[in-house]
Amino acid sequence: MLDNSEGYVTEDGRKIGGVVMEMKNITLRFGGVVAIKDISFDIREGEIRAIIGPNGAGKSSMLNVISGFYVPQEGEVWFHGSKRPQMRPFEVAQQGIARTFQNIALFEGMSVLDNVMTGRLGYMKTNIFQQALWKGKAEAEETENREAVEKIIDFLEIQHIRKTPVSRLPYGLKKRVELARALAAEPKLLLLDEPMAGMNVEEKEDMSRFILDVNDEFGTTIALIEHDMGVVMDLSDRVVVMDYGKKIGDGTPDEVRNNQEVIDAYLGVSHD
Amino acid sequence: MPEQLVFAMEVILNGLMAGVLYALVALGFVLIYKASGIFNYAQGVMALFAAMTLVGIMNGQVPFAHLINATFGTHIHYFGWNVPALFAIILTMGVMVLLAWCVQRFVMRHLVGQEPIILFMATIGLAYFLEGVADLMWGSEIKKLDVGLPQGINLWLDETTFNIFDYGFFIDNLDIVATIIAALLVAALVAFSQYTKQGRAMRAVADDHQAALSVGISLNFIWVMVWSVAGFVALVAGIMWGTKSGVQFSLSLIALKALPVLMLGGFTSIPGAIVGGLIIGVGEKLFEFAIGPLVGGATENWFAYVLALIFLVFRPQGLFGEKIIERV
Numbered sequence A: 001m002l003d004n005s006e007g008y009v010t011e012d013g014r015k016i017g018g019v020v021m022e023m024k025n026i027t028l029r030f031g032g033v034v035a036i037k038d039i040s041f042d043i044r045e046g047e048i049r050a051i052i053g054p055n056g057a058g059k060s061s062m063l064n065v066i067s068g069f070y071v072p073q074e075g076e077v078w079f080h081g082s083k084r085p086q087m088r089p090f091e092v093a094q095q096g097i098a099r100t101f102q103n104i105a106l107f108e109g110m111s112v113l114d115n116v117m118t119g120r121l122g123y124m125k126t127n128i129f130q131q132a133l134w135k136g137k138a139e140a141e142e143t144e145n146r147e148a149v150e151k152i153i154d155f156l157e158i159q160h161i162r163k164t165p166v167s168r169l170p171y172g173l174k175k176r177v178e179l180a181r182a183l184a185a186e187p188k189l190l191l192l193d194e195p196m197a198g199m200n201v202e203e204k205e206d207m208s209r210f211i212l213d214v215n216d217e218f219g220t221t222i223a224l225i226e227h228d229m230g231v232v233m234d235l236s237d238r239v240v241v242m243d244y245g246k247k248i249g250d251g252t253p254d255e256v257r258n259n260q261e262v263i264d265a266y267l268g269v270s271h272d
Numbered sequence B: 001m002p003e004q005l006v007f008a009m010e011v012i013l014n015g016l017m018a019g020v021l022y023a024l025v026a027l028g029f030v031l032i033y034k035a036s037g038i039f040n041y042a043q044g045v046m047a048l049f050a051a052m053t054l055v056g057i058m059n060g061q062v063p064f065a066h067l068i069n070a071t072f073g074t075h076i077h078y079f080g081w082n083v084p085a086l087f088a089i090i091l092t093m094g095v096m097v098l099l100a101w102c103v104q105r106f107v108m109r110h111l112v113g114q115e116p117i118i119l120f121m122a123t124i125g126l127a128y129f130l131e132g133v134a135d136l137m138w139g140s141e142i143k144k145l146d147v148g149l150p151q152g153i154n155l156w157l158d159e160t161t162f163n164i165f166d167y168g169f170f171i172d173n174l175d176i177v178a179t180i181i182a183a184l185l186v187a188a189l190v191a192f193s194q195y196t197k198q199g200r201a202m203r204a205v206a207d208d209h210q211a212a213l214s215v216g217i218s219l220n221f222i223w224v225m226v227w228s229v230a231g232f233v234a235l236v237a238g239i240m241w242g243t244k245s246g247v248q249f250s251l252s253l254i255a256l257k258a259l260p261v262l263m264l265g266g267f268t269s270i271p272g273a274i275v276g277g278l279i280i281g282v283g284e285k286l287f288e289f290a291i292g293p294l295v296g297g298a299t300e301n302w303f304a305y306v307l308a309l310i311f312l313v314f315r316p317q318g319l320f321g322e323k324i325i326e327r328v
Helices: A059-066 A089-094 A112-118 A128-133 A137-155 A171-184 A201-218 A229-235 A253-257 A260-267 B003-036 B043-058 B065-072 B085-106 B116-138 B155-165 B173-195 B197-207 B209-214 B219-245 B249-265 B270-290 B303-314
Strands: A019-030 A033-044 A048-052 A074-079 A097-099 A189-193 A221-225 A238-243 A246-251
Touching: A019 A059, A033 A059, A033 A074, A033 A221, A033 A238, A033 A246, A048 A059, A048 A201, A048 A229, A059 A189, A059 A221, A089 A097, A089 B209, A097 A171, A112 A137, A112 A171, A112 B197, A128 A137, A128 B173, A128 B197, A137 A171, A137 A201, A171 A189, A171 A201, A201 A221, A201 A229, A229 A253, A238 A253, A238 A260, A246 A253, A246 A260, B003 B043, B003 B173, B003 B197, B003 B219, B003 B249, B003 B270, B043 B085, B043 B116, B043 B219, B043 B249, B085 B219, B116 B249, B173 B197, B173 B219, B173 B270, B197 B209, B197 B219, B209 B219, B219 B249, B249 B270, B249 B303, B270 B303
Parallel strands: A048 A221, A048 A238, A097 A189, A189 A221
Antiparallel strands: A019 A033, A019 A074, A238 A246
């Protein structure tokens, strides 16, 4: 395990920094059901951190705790070295944590461009009258934000659908637009909830490439949930494995792969 | 020029003016609908409430006077002062913002992520609640509203047309003012929803609550804002209608006239609300003028609804509504 608070260097030579986010003894209950049980782990700057586990392991719940959609009964969330007070989801987003959803949550009625632009709302500082009248600083600000957005649209190769209403797009492209919107916020931490769910092999490969490129190009710290073991192992630097709300493994893909508990959870084990 | 044609022109002009007033109410509906995905049934009652509050404040009426008098056996009805119109309008707007906050706090907040039909039902409840509160606060008698808008025949137009056609048109000054105000209102609202950060956030919230949260938009703030804007539009419509026909409870029924306007123009289109209003305004006046005498008159009562019905059959999304595309 890693105990070097200065970070580490990955196999492919990328430098991983200090701890960005730390979950300390998180417990989340829904009535009598314990969705997450006393889990701790950290996410480091610049790394791709995966949370995996079988169905119902509590992965999505964990992501929702990080993004503020769920409030854990016990435990602390530390972000950039300070304990995070209880926050509502939009406040978490304003802190620089962007996310995508398992079932895609896009603004269906808006164009791709408008969708991605909503990711920049936090960067618009001019007041409402300047904006409405398109005066002075508002224009410069809009141009500046548009440039940032266009860069991301280019990067994710969705220029050809910029003006298309999102509702007309196929599933795979919608996922990519959602990623673009999250990226537009220039997040300190990007959360991806099953970015490859429901995709075919080719789309999965595309998405994997984009995730790696995003991490590489922008240095974005990424935490993702994924079902597909193969994809996760190729993609991530470190993996947390969950099963029935408990953490059963944490380490590099190789460490996790050879962990007996993890093998049991995935392949099943006879209790005799 | 033949006399009939000149008459028809006056009728059309009057129809356009009436249409603007319809459009003004319809606008309130479209705005809330576009901005929050809610069809706000209470829009008409909000216009009534705004107009009553405005009159009440201007006349220095004591709110809930009947309730207070019945409870404590007192006889207070008026504070004994009059508030100038402009100041009263600002105060009323404050009340509408407060109302928006209450709607958000006590209704909308509990319905995050619900189906549109649930939200719609909530607004029906709100309409009845608000009607009751308006009655309790200000009483149910018909009141005169005069905020100093020009009223009566426009002499300039009368004279000019008289010189040309030998027949002076009768156009109410109030209608002209209403037209100008409606145009300004639309321009302001379009600029707001298309070009401002808050407008963009508003459209985002209308589309998807979760997604809006995930990009850092506060639902609560946006909702208070949306309902405040709706309250503002209601106030403007309330002032116009209240000045025209007195502040009375039938004012909330003008919302019904807005429905055919919306069906014609489409629920999602601001230009649609305006064009729809104009078509209905002109249509019902012309119909009454041309066909009315043949069928015994009073066609204005039903013409708009029949027109809406025809539209529903042949073009359910309205003239400007978003096209309904069905994927097979």
